[in-house]
Amino acid sequence: MATRYSLFSLARHALTGKPWPRAWRAREPKGSYDVVIIGGGGHGLATAYYLAANHGITNVAVLERGYLGSGNVGRNTTLVRSNYLLDGNTQFFEHSLKLWEGLSHQLNYNVMLSQRGQIVLAHGPSQLDVLARKGNIMMLNGIAAELLDRDAVMRLLPYLDYSRDSRFPIYGGLLQRRAGTVRHDAVAWGYARAADRLGVDIIEHCEVTGFVREQGRVTGVETSRGRISAGRTAISVAGHTSQLAALAGLRVPVESHLLQAFVTEPIKPFVDHVISFGAELFYISQSDKGGLVFGGHIDGFNSYTQRGQFPKVQTVAECAVALIPSISRLRLLRHWAGIQDMTPDGSPFVGRTPIDNLYLNGGWCYQGFKATPAAGWCLAHTIAHDDEHPLVRHLGLDRFQRGNGHDEYGLGNWTYKQ
Amino acid sequence: MLRINCPHCGVRDYTEFRYAGDASKPRPAHASTDVAAWHAYVFLFDNPKGDHEEYWQHVLGCRAWLVLERNTATNGVGHARLARPAP
Numbered sequence: 430m431a432t433r434y435s436l437f438s439l440a441r442h443a444l445t446g447k448p449w450p451r452a453w454r455a456r457e458p459k460g461s462y463d464v465v466i467i468g469g470g471g472h473g474l475a476t477a478y479y480l481a482a483n484h485g486i487t488n489v490a491v492l493e494r495g496y497l498g499s500g501n502v503g504r505n506t507t508l509v510r511s512n513y514l515l516d517g518n519t520q521f522f523e524h525s526l527k528l529w530e531g532l533s534h535q536l537n538y539n540v541m542l543s544q545r546g547q548i549v550l551a552h553g554p555s556q557l558d559v560l561a562r563k564g565n566i567m568m569l570n571g572i573a574a575e576l577l578d579r580d581a582v583m584r585l586l587p588y589l590d591y592s593r594d595s596r597f598p599i600y601g602g603l604l605q606r607r608a609g610t611v612r613h614d615a616v617a618w619g620y621a622r623a624a625d626r627l628g629v630d631i632i633e634h635c636e637v638t639g640f641v642r643e644q645g646r647v648t649g650v651e652t653s654r655g656r657i658s659a660g661r662t663a664i665s666v667a668g669h670t671s672q673l674a675a676l677a678g679l680r681v682p683v684e685s686h687l688l689q690a691f692v693t694e695p696i697k698p699f700v701d702h703v704i705s706f707g708a709e710l711f712y713i714s715q716s717d718k719g720g721l722v723f724g725g726h727i728d729g730f731n732s733y734t735q736r737g738q739f740p741k742v743q744t745v746a747e748c749a750v751a752l753i754p755s756i757s758r759l760r761l762l763r764h765w766a767g768i769q770d771m772t773p774d775g776s777p778f779v780g781r782t783p784i785d786n787l788y789l790n791g792g793w794c795y796q797g798f799k800a801t802p803a804a805g806w807c808l809a810h811t812i813a814h815d816d817e818h819p820l821v822r823h824l825g826l827d828r829f830q831r832g833n834g835h836d837e838y839g840l841g842n843w844t845y846k847q
Numbered sequence: 848m849l850r851i852n853c854p855h856c857g858v859r860d861y862t863e864f865r866y867a868g869d870a871s872k873p874r875p876a877h878a879s880t881d882v883a884a885w886h887a888y889v890f891l892f893d894n895p896k897g898d899h900e901e902y903w904q905h906v907l908g909c910r911a912w913l914v915l916e917r918n919t920a921t922n923g924v925g926h927a928r929l930a931r932p933a934p
Binding site for chain 1: 868894895896
């Protein structure tokens with residue numbers, strides 16, 4: 430069992446020079462669990478942790494096909510925020526942000542939350558009106574937001590392009606000071622360690638190959654390491670939701686697309702906030718190591734390759750230089766792609782499925798990382814009570830059939846346009 | 848760079864085209880009132896990891912709509928045909 434991390438344990442290890450024990454145990458799968466969670470990403474690990482911590486359900490296994498942190502939890506741009514427009518999103522992501530704010534203490538693991546503030550830019554008066562409306566919606570929900578005029582943006586972000594001939598002049602922006610970044614690997618490791626300490630089995634290199642069904646309901650999973658019985662089973666495999674759902678005989682409103690992220694060579698502290706360009710989907714921040722981390726739209730067509738297309742590299746680099754001309758000569762250190770579930774309304778699915786004892790968490794589009802604590806919190810509640818948590822009631826698999834799509838950006842039912 | 852062999856224009860970079868979704872789903876009859884069938888047509892996807900038939904429009908070329916065979920696990924591009932066959 431891993432020791433509790435503290436100043437005292439840090440000093441003791443420094444003085445004795447003994448290696449740190451494993452953060453979580455390597456487990457062989459048992460034959461049976463109360464709950465099996467498929468997918469050892471941030472969401473699956475958070476679900477296991479909250480099942481144990483909030484609901485006292487500790488006979489839980491998390492099955493991960495690769496190693497922990499190898500999927501989207503380690504591929505995102507690490508942003509957290511709660512500046513949303515639609516009822517449902519606002520409350521859900523604010524719950525998530527509040528959990529982020531207490532997470533390092535809750536998990537006894539430093540996830541390095543940095544509330545540096547996020548600024549969304551407006552490049553025209555009408556766009557600034559939309560941001561004002563969004564800020565008002567946030568404040569009506571008790572979430573602090575500040576509308577910035579052009580001068581205020583200039584004071585905070587003096588390095589943007591404010592020239593008279595700029596293609597996308599800056600009229601102002603909306604600031605959420607509590608938004609920021611989190612070290613994403615630490616989220617996977619912290620949840621894994623905390624869940625392990627509560628008795629959860631984390632089983633890496635264990636691929637689910639099928640579901641065991643009895644009288645229609647799911648009673649376990651077939652895996653590359655044998656059959657495992659489960660009272661309840663949850664799918665939490667962002668990117669491969671369709672494959673797992675198909676093993677259970679379900680077709681879901683999900684297409685898999687590639688989202689790329691980029692990091693430049695490290696430079697001195699320069700970008701102190703998270704900045705979202707308003708003229709294209711583009712967002713940038715600076716990592717603790719000094720690299721500028723940024724991303725844009727999905728590549729545009731469905732793919733499972735985890736390899737980004739070069740034309741998108743160019744588009745995103747053009748956005749970066751349009752926003753901050755002074756970085757034009759920085760070299761890109763790396764770019765990579767994650768497989769992202771895209772849904773017809775840009776919103777995820779969290780809840781029960783038409784199959785008894787089978788639960789689903791997927792379809793996160795661009796929002797998966799910032800949602801990690803709340804998604805785990807709400808899915809754990811849903812599994813424990815066999816009933817959706819109030820914060821995710823609007824995220825049911827059947828919402829399109831009922832005409833209740835939840836389209837934050839008003840884009841219509843196109844997965845690849847969300 | 849993915850290259851698509853447009854029946855009208857020849858082999859071109861994929862950036863001249865725009866992806867437009869799964870082409871394998873049969874559209875319900877226009878007068879159909881079967882809500883489940885429309886729901887499946889509009890909202891559900893097989894989303895295979897492998898061979899996929901999909902619509903692309905040659906927006907920066909002849910503007911024709913094509914059906915392209917592509918492998919989503921490798922991005923290997925196959926045959927492209929006109930979405931609407933000649934009369």
